[in-house]
Amino acid sequence: MEKKNIDWSSLGFGYIKTDKRFVANYKDGAWDNGTLTEDDKVVINECAGVLQYAQTCFEGLKAYTTEDGHIVMFRPDLNAARMKDSCERLEMPVYPEDKWVEAVAKTVEANAAWVPPFGSGATLYVRPYMFGSNPVIGVKPADEYQFRVLTTPVGPYFKGGAKPITIKVSDFDRAAPHGTGHIKAGLNYAMSLHAIMTAHEEGFAENMYLDPATRTKVEETGGANFIFITKDGKFVTPKSNSILPSITRRSLMVVAKEYLGLEVEEREVLFDEVKDFAECGLCGTAAVISPVGKINDHGKEICFPSGMEKMGPTIQKLYDTLTGIQMGKIEAPKGWIYTI
Ligand code: PLP
Ligand code: COI
Numbered sequence: 001m002e003k004k005n006i007d008w009s010s011l012g013f014g015y016i017k018t019d020k021r022f023v024a025n026y027k028d029g030a031w032d033n034g035t036l037t038e039d040d041k042v043v044i045n046e047c048a049g050v051l052q053y054a055q056t057c058f059e060g061l062k063a064y065t066t067e068d069g070h071i072v073m074f075r076p077d078l079n080a081a082r083m084k085d086s087c088e089r090l091e092m093p094v095y096p097e098d099k100w101v102e103a104v105a106k107t108v109e110a111n112a113a114w115v116p117p118f119g120s121g122a123t124l125y126v127r128p129y130m131f132g133s134n135p136v137i138g139v140k141p142a143d144e145y146q147f148r149v150l151t152t153p154v155g156p157y158f159k160g161g162a163k164p165i166t167i168k169v170s171d172f173d174r175a176a177p178h179g180t181g182h183i184k185a186g187l188n189y190a191m192s193l194h195a196i197m198t199a200h201e202e203g204f205a206e207n208m209y210l211d212p213a214t215r216t217k218v219e220e221t222g223g224a225n226f227i228f229i230t231k232d233g234k235f236v237t238p239k240s241n242s243i244l245p246s247i248t249r250r251s252l253m254v255v256a257k258e259y260l261g262l263e264v265e266e267r268e269v270l271f272d273e274v275k276d277f278a279e280c281g282l283c284g285t286a287a288v289i290s291p292v293g294k295i296n297d298h299g300k301e302i303c304f305p306s307g308m309e310k311m312g313p314t315i316q317k318l319y320d321t322l323t324g325i326q327m328g329k330i331e332a333p334k335g336w337i338y339t340i
Contacts, residue, residue, distance in 0.1 A: 061074065083184070086183040164309070
């Protein structure tokens, strides 16, 4: 199959219209069969639930070209399960998990020409999402919903690719205690927009959010979870019920333990102990693993010994192993790779 004529290596993390997208509608208590369409426009009522009360959630995963030319996805079943959790928390109908994976696979297949070639540094980002589509004016869930899957080829999430970034401790919260921080609700990202603009204006790439109840524990950034490496080589990642359970992080915990033989701790991480870690990174589908070189806490800097030039040695190993598994260069644990 002929690939699109794109300079894959210069792609940033942005939207490019691809050929096909999947659309299914929920009405009278049931989903229709859904279909692939070329129409990239959504037409909904002016009073649609999503427009008035932000009733929407989404997922993010990637399709890759392996070294031997197959198109694969990484653990899409976990995205399907997480979207189920998001829908249930937002009083939205679940799109059945097996059908969800099927719809995502069909959409990727229909856009195979847009899946960046092996070794290009780019991937096809897949964005399944759902929203309340019928008019709602009293505060209540919609009765009708649309589930869509769009795809767009992407490069690195942070400018500069694998160079360490500097982040700041945010004065804002992205989630509330007992709120929606653990699901992928659009509203969480609306919450984070002012905070990210503030961080950017001050020259930082991202925010480190602390726990909203006590502001003493590390949570996550606007779009990725944290991982840390201790000076004695342990893998540490924060546990909290107000962060998104990252599929990348759950996978890295396995990679760290089973492939690299590291001790793995998923636990509460006090902000006060961050200064003692040797390496820090952000992990997620979009971020992959982006190294953090510096954290600014209201003018006080935490500088990781791994510096601002390159990834620390352990995070580099985690990155190489994870991306090796995703791209089919390293054998994956059973069930991790879904071949289109
Ligand atoms: N945290 C937030 C807030 C995110 O938006 C994402 C992205 O999906 C992640 C973490 C990373 O999750 P995953 O590894 O499943 O992409
Ligand atoms: C992802 O990593 O898939 C996300 O949804 C994060 C988003 C901020 C781009």
